[in-house]
Amino acid sequence: ASRFSEVELGPPIEVFALNKAFQEDTFEKKVSLGVGAYRTDAGKPWVLPVVRTAEKALANDETLNKEYLPVLGLEVFTNLATKMLLGENNPVLTENRTFGIQCLSGTGALRVGAEFLANNLGYSTFYYSKPTWENHRLVFLNAGFKEPKEYRYWDEQKRGLDIDGLLEDLRNAPENSVIILHACAHNPTGCDPTQEQWTKIADVMEERKLFPFFDSAYQGFASGDLDKDAWSVRYFISRGFELFCAQSFAKNFGLYNERVGNLACVLKSPESVAPVKSQITWTIRGMYSNPPNHGARIVAYVLSNPKLYEEWRDNIRAMSSRIIEMRKALRSTLETLVTPGNWE
Numbered sequence: 416a417s418r419f420s421e422v423e424l425g426p427p428i429e430v431f432a433l434n435k436a437f438q439e440d441t442f443e444k445k446v447s448l449g450v451g452a453y454r455t456d457a458g459k460p461w462v463l464p465v466v467r468t469a470e471k472a473l474a475n476d477e478t479l480n481k482e483y484l485p486v487l488g489l490e491v492f493t494n495l496a497t498k499m500l501l502g503e504n505n506p507v508l509t510e511n512r513t514f515g516i517q518c519l520s521g522t523g524a525l526r527v528g529a530e531f532l533a534n535n536l537g538y539s540t541f542y543y544s545k546p547t548w549e550n551h552r553l554v555f556l557n558a559g560f561k562e563p564k565e566y567r568y569w570d571e572q573k574r575g576l577d578i579d580g581l582l583e584d585l586r587n588a589p590e591n592s593v594i595i596l597h598a599c600a601h602n603p604t605g606c607d608p609t610q611e612q613w614t615k616i617a618d619v620m621e622e623r624k625l626f627p628f629f630d631s632a633y634q635g636f637a638s639g640d641l642d643k644d645a646w647s648v649r650y651f652i653s654r655g656f657e658l659f660c661a662q663s664f665a666k667n668f669g670l671y672n673e674r675v676g677n678l679a680c681v682l683k684s685p686e687s688v689a690p691v692k693s694q695i696t697w698t699i700r701g702m703y704s705n706p707p708n709h710g711a712r713i714v715a716y717v718l719s720n721p722k723l724y725e726e727w728r729d730n731i732r733a734m735s736s737r738i739i740e741m742r743k744a745l746r747s748t749l750e751t752l753v754t755p756g757n758w759e
């Protein structure tokens with residue numbers, strides 16, 4: 416008998432199973448509304464022109480080699496990524512109390528941050544929105560958190576944010592709970608708090624001593640503007656919060672399979688930076704030792720070149736405006752066809 420014969424088949428991952436079913440479907444007019452990956456008018460994946468430019472330049476650069484990166488990643492990348500999130504002139508940059516850690520895309524940044532919080536600070540309770548991206552719970556549980564909790568978010572009746580429920584749930588959260596917040600473009604509802612509502616959320620989190628862990632998987636996708644989409648994170652920082660933010664470059668750079676992400680950390684005091692970095696170094700050392708190079712080099716190449724940075728912003732605007740147009744077109748067709756329901 417095999418030692419593995421007792422292993423039971425696990426459930427399929429919905430989003431990947433749906434994608435596979437889509438690919439196997441032979442219906443000519445099929446449309447995929449599953450995986451959140453950008454498509455062109457022709458329904459094809461899109462490699463951003465700036466990414467092609469960067470890759471060609473990198474391929475021709477004979478000075479680059481395949482040596483290991485440091486455990487915390489490519490520093491030029493983490494610095495630029497952190498700046499893109501915080502804004503060039505954020506005071507925490509000159510106060511030397513922020514840094515980034517290169518991670519395996521957004522998911523990896525969530526995992527590294529969560530594992531550090533569980534192991535080094537002993538945090539055990541985390542809250543995610545109801546509903547949320549289906550992976551938050553698993554990532555935090557696997558990282559060592561013990562108490563998964565939901566906070567109310569979507570109001571079915573009102574078809575909008577349940578701000579009162581949300582605030583009430585946060586008010587009842589134990590001190591040092593980690594609250595996962597979507598920086599913008601909430602997945603799956605697409606409904607973000609207004610600036611006024613963010614203020615109220617920050618008030619309660621400050622009062623209850625809760626730890627904000629932002630998930631920024633869509634910077635630039637919600638509004639087409641990188642700064643606008645980072646407003647929530649920057650606001651919390653301006654209020655004096657310490658926080659983590661998991662940044663993904665999967666969507667806004669179209670680098671899904673390169674697994675390039677950054678864990679941006681903002682601390683109260685510069686003295687904590689070295690110890691926290693050294694502990695996260697050990698977290699990563701025992702997990703995958705050090706990150707891959709290619710995606711981080713692409714992002715760093717683009718963000719450090721003003722002309723390419725501008726071109727990238729144009730690419731983002733093209734993607735976000737197409738997404739917005741598609742939604743409008745979908746709605747108007749549903750209404751034209753008198754599809755039952757309210758499409759407002």
Ligand code: PLP
Pocket residue numbers: 451519520521522523548597602630632662663664665671676
């Ligand atoms: N967080 C949210 C809300 C997401 O929607 C996604 C991807 O769909 C991620 C994180 C992580 O993506 P990745 O690990 O590919 O960067």
